[in-house]
Amino acid sequence: MGNDHFPEVTVYESMRDKGVSRREFLTFCSIMAATLALPASFAPRIAEALEKKKKPTVVWLEFQDCAGNSESFLRASSPTVKDIVLDVLNVEYHETIMAAAGHQAEKSLNDVVKNLKDQYIAVVEGSIPLKDGGVYCCVGGKTAADIVKEVCGNAMATLAVGTCAAYGGIPAARPNPTGAVGVADAVPGITVVNLPGCPVNVENITATVVHFLTFGSLPSLDKHGRPLFAYGKRIHDNCERRAHFDAGQFVRQWGDEGHRKGWCLYEMGCKGPETFKNCPRIKYNEGTSWPVGAGHGCIGCAEPAFWDKMTPFYRRLPHPPGFGVEKTADKVGAGLAAVTGAAIVAHGIGRIVSGGKKESE
Secondary structure (H helix, E strand, C coil): CCCCCCCCHHHHHHHHCCCCCCHHHHHHHHHHHHCCCCCCCHHHHHHHHHHHHHHHHEEEEEEEECHHHHHHCCCCCCHHHHHHHHHCEEEEECCCCCCCHHHHHHHHHHHHHHHCCCCCCCCEEEECCCCCCCCCCCEEEHHHHHHHHHHHHCCEEEEEEHHHHHHHCCCCCCCCCEEEEEEHCCCCCCEEEEEEECCCCHHHHHHHHHHHHHHCCCEEEEECCCCCHHHCEEEECCCCEEEEHHHHHCCCCCCCCCHHCCCEHHHHHHCCHHHCCCCHHHHHHCCCCCCCCCCCCCCCCCCCHHHCCCCCCCCCCCCCCCCCCCCHHHHHHHHHHHHHHHHHHHHCCHHHHHHHCCCCC
16 A cells, blocks of 8 residues: 555545535435435435545456446446546456556556455456356456456455356356356355346445445345345335236236336236346436336346346246245245246236236136
């Protein structure tokens, strides 16, 4: 530490020096409290922490990916990309957005790994191929497997952003020709926070870092390594179309009257009842909308092996047990595994209609 290349600047000092007003800073802290599912009363505590804590140094690695998470990162609005890149995080390496290239770029990465061991955060986007010695993804003459072991193995924590980095994603779908895996499987034993989604909600990345700066620890995780603040409740339980589900009002065909009226997409294959993520609350495109709000069912992209388990995307789910906001991912997941096969064979489930009664198809 003390190196001029890694200046001791707090988050608040950086924001202030770049013209962010005190009011805007406090608004940012309130947004982070809301994203972390904390009461508004925690905003002053977040503000106090960001006034004292130095900007964390981050290196962002990309492997088998479509760059969708980087695109989400660059299109963030709450906070803006300026807030993230210049004010909250000290991003030393990111192939997509950094000015340096070639040996100069690799030197930036190596300097962090060498000089800030156990003091930086590694962000990984994309899966890591292990088959045939990892030859299916190489950067700077090194395999992704070797890079992630070195960089993530020396980081104080790793954020696996997007479903590919978290669980292998689409590259790991059957038959998985490259032997793609997520970060935790590529480097067992390191500290990893999974932030799946296709793409991830960038607010969840920032909130995870802010949680660490505020409380001195990473957020509580579920059994899949996901922060409970973002993945603790099913999409179904926070969905804006939930009332239509309870009323038995379903879209039966794309473009029908129910679709035009915004009715529930459950019978069109929506995977919201099996998927845990805060999309309905955080949304995308400057908080404007999200897939279900735009008229398309959830495809379950935040779940492990979603491409294999959730397809066909337009096939209706069996009746998930235990509807209710009190259920957790662990409880519901166990129940779903037991009933899925039987429900499909039996062709369909009872449809919830008014008065709490059911009628068979």
